[in-house]
Amino acid sequence: MLTLAIETSCDETSCGVVKDGREVLSNIISSQIEIHREYGGVVPEIASRKHIEGIDVIIQEALDAAKVGFKDIDFISVTQGPGLVGALLVGLSSAKAIAYGLEIPIVGVNHIEGHICANYIQHKDLEPPFTCLIVSGGHSYLVDVLDYNDYKLYGRTRDDAAGEAFDKVARALGLPYPGGPQIDQLALEGDADAVDFPRVFLESDSYDFSFSGLKTSVLNYLNQLKQKNEEPNVADIAASFQKAVLDVMVEKSFRLAKENKRNKIVIAGGVAANKGLRKMMEQRGKDENVDILYPSIELCTDNAAMIGSAGYYNYINGKTSDFHMKVMPNLGFLE
Amino acid sequence: MKIKLNGIEDTYKLGKKLGELVEPGDIICLNGDLGAGKTTLSKSIGLGMGVADYITSPTFAIINEYDGRLPLYHFDVYRLNNGDELFDLGVEDYFYGKGVCLIEWAENIEEFLPENRLEVWIYTLPDPYEREIELIPYGARNEFLAKELIK
Numbered sequence: 332m333l334t335l336a337i338e339t340s341c342d343e344t345s346c347g348v349v350k351d352g353r354e355v356l357s358n359i360i361s362s363q364i365e366i367h368r369e370y371g372g373v374v375p376e377i378a379s380r381k382h383i384e385g386i387d388v389i390i391q392e393a394l395d396a397a398k399v400g401f402k403d404i405d406f407i408s409v410t411q412g413p414g415l416v417g418a419l420l421v422g423l424s425s426a427k428a429i430a431y432g433l434e435i436p437i438v439g440v441n442h443i444e445g446h447i448c449a450n451y452i453q454h455k456d457l458e459p460p461f462t463c464l465i466v467s468g469g470h471s472y473l474v475d476v477l478d479y480n481d482y483k484l485y486g487r488t489r490d491d492a493a494g495e496a497f498d499k500v501a502r503a504l505g506l507p508y509p510g511g512p513q514i515d516q517l518a519l520e521g522d523a524d525a526v527d528f529p530r531v532f533l534e535s536d537s538y539d540f541s542f543s544g545l546k547t548s549v550l551n552y553l554n555q556l557k558q559k560n561e562e563p564n565v566a567d568i569a570a571s572f573q574k575a576v577l578d579v580m581v582e583k584s585f586r587l588a589k590e591n592k593r594n595k596i597v598i599a600g601g602v603a604a605n606k607g608l609r610k611m612m613e614q615r616g617k618d619e620n621v622d623i624l625y626p627s628i629e630l631c632t633d634n635a636a637m638i639g640s641a642g643y644y645n646y647i648n649g650k651t652s653d654f655h656m657k658v659m660p661n662l663g664f665l666e
Numbered sequence: 667m668k669i670k671l672n673g674i675e676d677t678y679k680l681g682k683k684l685g686e687l688v689e690p691g692d693i694i695c696l697n698g699d700l701g702a703g704k705t706t707l708s709k710s711i712g713l714g715m716g717v718a719d720y721i722t723s724p725t726f727a728i729i730n731e732y733d734g735r736l737p738l739y740h741f742d743v744y745r746l747n748n749g750d751e752l753f754d755l756g757v758e759d760y761f762y763g764k765g766v767c768l769i770e771w772a773e774n775i776e777e778f779l780p781e782n783r784l785e786v787w788i789y790t791l792p793d794p795y796e797r798e799i800e801l802i803p804y805g806a807r808n809e810f811l812a813k814e815l816i817k
Contacts, residue, residue, distance in 0.1 A: 376751040469726030490705055491723045550701035551794035660727045
């Protein structure tokens with residue numbers, strides 16, 4: 332069964348063709364990172380305009396690369412939310428038009444579920460149940476994946492998303508956007524014990540995250556240096572900040588895996604590309620006999636193939652949408 | 667009108683009080699540097715309004731909507747460049763709607779804001795826990811709010 336998948340929630344225009352939820356026939360991603368870099372973040376209006384300019388071409392590219400035509404597509408998968416309203420609208424409108432024209436079903440997909448499903452593409456044998464940490468520029472969730480399409484939410488952020496904390500600290504350190512990869516790279520050269528930033532675990536039984544206070548303590552630290560006319564050691568600060576974030580994410584993920592007796596922890600979302608996170612998870616996994624899985628860099632970032640995979644598992648579970656479906660910029664995940 | 671806050675507890679108190687005072691159509695503008703405490707103040711305003719959900723940073727989606735005693739529209743306009751972008755988001759429906767607008771980085775869109783609004787400027791001080799708050803009210807309703815807040 333073939334799905335044409337469309338993802339336009341933020342700054343990537345992506346279309347792909349996925350077979351049976353696991354096999355990617357094509358996954359075309361047109362990134363706008365360069366365009367938004369000069370503004371230090373995604374500019375909504377520019378993002379929407381670039382999506383409109385690119386979407387038709389990218390849909391055709393996806394079909395061509397998969398060596399299929401519209402007639403071969405069984406249903407359309409499209410990101411319904413969360414995301415930027417204008418950006419989502421471009422993808423959803425295109426998806427509706429194609430589904431209407433071809434008289435085939437359409438499946439609205441939650442972007443967060445897409446990130447989880449990226450792992451089904453990467454790891455052909457991966458099956459639920461498992462513990463999943465989803466961390467990206469806009470989201471942070473800790474969930475137990477009971478089955479395809481069946482999740483239990485344990486933790487989410489109470490303020491900033493993990494990736495957002497990286498972006499904001501990077502901005503304060505004078506590093507270019509997006510901040511995550513920059514901090515990750517610098518952290519390799521820095522001393523992670525140089526500055527003792529707080530680890531925010533919240534209540535002892537909580538699986539929630541809070542990164543805003545950590546961001547503020549990095550800013551306070553930088554201000555204090557400035558008052559003393561001292562130059563900050565950017566690599567040390569990056570390494571210390573990153574360790575403070577990762578310590579909490581790793582600890583909570585392993586605690587949840589233990590609570591639910593899971594022997595697999597799956598990482599998803601843009602921050603899953605963080606080398607420091609992967610390494611720390613794998614080391615701890617080795618000690619505690621827990622398998623650590625994550626997608627390739629390409630599948631960590633926003634992409635249509637993951638939406639196609641999530642769309643497939645929704646479709647076979649009877650969850651299709653209708654043409655009244657609207658974009659949902661504030662769509663939560665299991666909240 | 668200025669208020670000194672001696673720690674995060676004071677921020678919570680101030681925000682909660684404001685959250686209890688707001689009425690439909692009120693527009694609260696929050697300005698201050700990264701890490702000054704805009705989202706912390708927003709959270710406490712939400713608490714005062716009886717919003718049960720976590721008030722998370724609106725940076726990603728630009729507008730987050732919540733249901734409390736009144737609807738709460740929480741904006742982060744840091745990444746908006748011009749008025750067109752603002753109107754594309756349908757802000758007029760929010761500004762002149764039945765809820766309360768809370769706008770972080772409001773200074774970025776100053777010329778497009780409704781005339782009647784309460785501006786809240788948060789300044790950091792040498793002591794990392796202390797903040798100074800400046801209230802600039804426009805219109806009688808907001809002057810009333812500001813006076814109640816400094817009581």
